[in-house]
Amino acid sequence: xxxxxxxxxxxxxxxxxxxxxxxxxxxxxxxxxxxxxxxxxxxxxxxxxxxxxxxxxxxxxxxxxxxxxxxxxxxxxxxxxxxxxxxxxxxxxxxxxxxxxxxxxxxxxxxxxxxxxxxxxxxxxxxxxxxxxxxxxxxxxxxxxxxxxxxxxxxxxxxxxxxxxxxxxxxxxxxxxxxxxxxxxxxxxxxxxxxxxxxxxxxxxxxxxxxxxxxxxxxxxxxxxxxxxxxxxxxxxxxxxxxxxxxxxxxxxxxxxxxxxxxxxxxxxxxxxxxxxxxxxxxxxxxxxxxxxxxxxxxxxxxxxxxxxxxxxxxxxxxxxxxxxxxxxxxxxxxxxxxxxxxxxxxxxxxxxxxxxxxxxxxxxxxxxxx
Numbered sequence: 001x002x003x004x005x006x007x008x009x010x011x012x013x014x015x016x017x018x019x020x021x022x023x024x025x026x027x028x029x030x031x032x033x034x035x036x037x038x039x040x041x042x043x044x045x046x047x048x049x050x051x052x053x054x055x056x057x058x059x060x061x062x063x064x065x066x067x068x069x070x071x072x073x074x075x076x077x078x079x080x081x082x083x084x085x086x087x088x089x090x091x092x093x094x095x096x097x098x099x100x101x102x103x104x105x106x107x108x109x110x111x112x113x114x115x116x117x118x119x120x121x122x123x124x125x126x127x128x129x130x131x132x133x134x135x136x137x138x139x140x141x142x143x144x145x146x147x148x149x150x151x152x153x154x155x156x157x158x159x160x161x162x163x164x165x166x167x168x169x170x171x172x173x174x175x176x177x178x179x180x181x182x183x184x185x186x187x188x189x190x191x192x193x194x195x196x197x198x199x200x201x202x203x204x205x206x207x208x209x210x211x212x213x214x215x216x217x218x219x220x221x222x223x224x225x226x227x228x229x230x231x232x233x234x235x236x237x238x239x240x241x242x243x244x245x246x247x248x249x250x251x252x253x254x255x256x257x258x259x260x261x262x263x264x265x266x267x268x269x270x271x272x273x274x275x276x277x278x279x280x281x282x283x284x285x286x287x288x289x290x291x292x293x294x295x296x297x298x299x300x301x302x303x304x305x306x307x308x309x310x311x312x313x314x315x316x317x318x319x320x321x322x323x324x325x326x327x328x329x330x331x332x333x334x335x336x337x338x339x340x341x342x343x344x345x346x347x348x349x350x351x352x353x354x355x356x357x358x359x360x361x362x363x364x365x366x367x368x369x370x371x
Contacts, residue, residue: 035050035051036048036049036050036051037049037050037051039150039169041138041150041151041152042129042151042152042161042162043134043135043138043151044129045135045139047142047148047149047150049121049122049148049150049169050121050122050148052121053122053169053170053171055074055076055120055121056074056075056121056122056123056124056170057100057103057115057118057120057122057124057147058123058124058126059079059103059104059110059123059124059125059126059149060103060105060125060126060127060315061079061080061102061309061314061315061317062126062127062316062317063104063124063125063126063317064078064079064315064317065315065317065319066124066126066152066162066163066317066318067124067166068090068094068352069179069351069352070163070166070167070172070176070179071170071172071175072091072093072094074170075097076097076098076100076118076120077097077100077118078097078098078099078100079099079100079102079110080099080102081099082308085307086307086309087308088360089307089308089348089352089354089360091352091353091354098118100114100118103115103123103141104125112144112145115145115147116145116147120147121147121148122147122148122149122150123141123142123145123147123150124150124152125137125149125152126151126152126153126154126162126317127151127154128153128154128155128222129151129152129153129154129155130155135151138151150169152165152166153165154222154316154317156187156222156226156229156316156320156321156324157187157191157229159180159183159187159317159318159320159321160179160180160183160184160187161180163177163179163180163183163318164177164180167180178350179318179350179351182347182350182351183321186321186324186325187321187324190229190230190324190325190328190336191229193328193332193335194229194230194231196335197332197335201332201334201335202231202232202233203232203233203260203331203332204232204233204235204256204257204258204260205227205232205233205234205258205261205262205331206234206235206236206253206256206258206260206262206295207224207227207234207236208262208264208283209223209245209263209264209265210247210265211265211282211283211286212283212286212287213263213282213283213287213290214247214248214249214253214287215245215246215247216236216247216248217234217236217245217313218234218236218237218238218239218245218246219234219237221244221245222244222313222316223244223313223314224313225313225316225320226312226313226320226323226324227262227312227327229324230328230331230332230336231328231331231332231335232260232327232331235258236248236256250287250289250290253293254292254293257293257294257295258293259295259300260295260300260302260330260331261293261295261296261300261301261302262302262303262304262312262327263279263280263283263302263303263304264279264303264304264306264310264312264313264314265279265282265306278303278367279367280301280303280367299371302330302367303366303367304323305322305323305326305344305364305365305368307363308352310323311323311326311327312327318351321347321351322343322344322348322351325338325340325343325347326338326340326343326344326368329343330368330369330370340365340369341361341365344356344361344364344365345361
């Protein structure tokens with residue numbers, strides 16, 4: 001009797017094992033598929049990325065700021081080594097991250113082989129998503145590195161959406177929403193108030209950059225966006241070169257006759273290592289005509305706070321949000337009612353995770369506010 005039922009039982013067992021084995025194989029295949037997902041980045045590109053992203057190389061400084069403020073443990077390294085002055089405002093835990101260089105912009109200096117060897121999960125390219133060249137540049141970078149390249153918008157007024165996108169991508173949605181909400185509140189407030197400023201109260205602003213102060217950002221440039229967003233009139237109405245900036249002469253500056261001069265010293269990478277030298281001393285030494293300008297005679301020249309990142313434009317990332325509150329209050333104290341000191345403390349606490357001391361506040365704002 002047992003002999004008669006043994007073969008059918010064995011057959012059934014074998015069939016069950018095959019089914020189970022097939023099911024396990026299918027499940028394993030599903031897990032393999034789940035290890036990656038297909039996303040649409042903010043430039044509209046379709047990109048396959050790991051389902052869990054732990055290591056990100058940022059191609060440029062805008063992405064470094066976004067990653068450092070959102071989820072610094074996923075930041076693989078710096079594009080530019082923080083200076084001693086900048087390091088004071090950066091968590092010591094991250095100062096020893098490797099310096100991997102830039103792969104974005106005209107000053108690219110990254111070692112492609114080293115980055116490939118470090119095997120990042122993705123490369124973050126935070127840039128102007130509306131540029132005709134962005135998609136092609138991202139595709140070329142992805143082809144070069146053979147690593148997924150994800151494009152994120154660096155537009156100031158869309159910074160909230162950029163954080164939300166990154167939060168979802170990197171599994172940091174709660175933190176991203178905190179940062180996004182702060183950005184949106186500042187941008188919405190300034191956008192609403194700036195509409196109420198009458199033309200006869202508008203302030204003419206010149207943004208002095210570089211070691212001579214004669215490099216500037218024209219109207220419409222991302223380097224001058226904060227000025228225009230808060231209601232200032234950028235006196236430079238010339239066409240920009242590819243970098244978004246251009247060089248003028250003192251004769252042109254005297255013709256423009258700005259009401260206020262905002263001075264910032266930074267190189268093309270956004271480096272701001274001036275030591276203890278005042279930016280106005282730097283540009284005056286370069287050209288003794290500066291003190292003859294009406295704005296300078298009236299004391300209407302101010303230095304952009306720049307630690308750990310420039311508050312106005314370098315790099316074009318979330319660091320500009322605190323610059324919006326600062327410049328709005330500086331230019332239009334009768335219309336905006338930001339407490340500059342408290343705004344700085346709140347921003348640095350939330351974004352950079354540091355409590356600013358009175359000494360640090362003084363260092364940041366010493367030449368940035370009216371005496």
